[in-house]
Amino acid sequence: MSIVVNLNTVLAERNLKSKELAEMIGITEANLSILKSGKAKAIRFSTLEAICKALDCQPADILAYEKE
Amino acid sequence: MRNLLTALKWLINFLIFSVLISIIINLGELSKYVLTKFDLLQYSGEENSWILMLLIPLLTILLQGYIFWLLLKFRKVIPDFKTDTIFTENNSAIFRKVGNGLIIYSVLIFFIRLIEKSFEISSEYGVSASYTLGKNFGTVLGGRISLLVIAIFLLIIARLIKEGYQLKNENDLTI
Structure with a gap:
């Protein structure tokens, strides 16, 4: 897919672990893993909002468009 | 249910x-x-x-054996319906197979019954061969129509299950 999720980079910048983020935003680690691996088909605005709130970032910091 | x-x-x-x-x-x-x-x-x-x-x-x-096999396949779908795992690729494939199988069966059995009927000695005298053929054709076709309708319904259900599976998959992968 041409939309890439840069969650790993943002997490590394914030020195946060996936487990901690999952707990903060209230989703399972398995779902966060799906999101990070790029297997997710869609992301809810509520999830995106929670991630942005928890990581204090903008949606563009997490999501990016790459030409295939 | x-x-x-x-x-x-x-x-x-x-x-x-x-x-x-x-x-x-x-x-x-x-x-x-x-x-x-x-x-x-x-x-x-x-x-x-x-x-x-x-x-x-x-x-x-041979055709009855084929129907027997199709029914055994169709029987496997029911436990999935009971456990609410309807929308799977496997179920869609089973419905499609049974639907296509019923169409094949009804077309083949139509010709078999038509041949069988043509050997029957008619009790009606003074009727033309084309009349007898037309009558046989209508009688045999009438018996197969319901089976064809069921087969088409099964193919529609197969399509619905496939679409449902895709929607379910998309929903499962929405975070």
Whole structure:
């Protein structure tokens, strides 16, 4: 897919672990893993909002468009 | 829903049983003809063409065997309906197979019955051959229409299950 999720980079910048983020935003680690691996088909605005709130970032910091 | 599924399961079991009985009866008729031909059995019934006595029952048995196999396949879907795992690729494939199988069966059995009917001696006198053919065609076709409608419904359900599976998959992968 041409939309890439840069969650790993943002997490590394914030020195946060996936487990901690999952707990903060209230989703399972398995779902966060799906999101990070790029297997997710869609992301809810509520999830995106929670991630942005928890990581204090903008949606563009997490999501990016790459030409295939 | 559970009661309906149990009823469906029993109906399919009943159908499987009746197809099996029908296969056994046809096998009996076939073996009677073969044994008579080899002078192993004395049969006092009327002598008919080999097409009517051998080919038609043989083809009917083969088609009934095919329907038996399709029903056994269809039976596997019911436990999935009970456990709410309806929308799977496997279920869609089973419905599609059964639907296509029923279309093949109804078309083939239509021709078999038409051939069988053409051997029957008509009790009506003074009617043309085209009238008899048309009448046979209508009678045989009338019996197959319902099966074709069921087959098309099954193909539509197969398509719905496939679409449902894709939607479910997308929903599962929405975070």
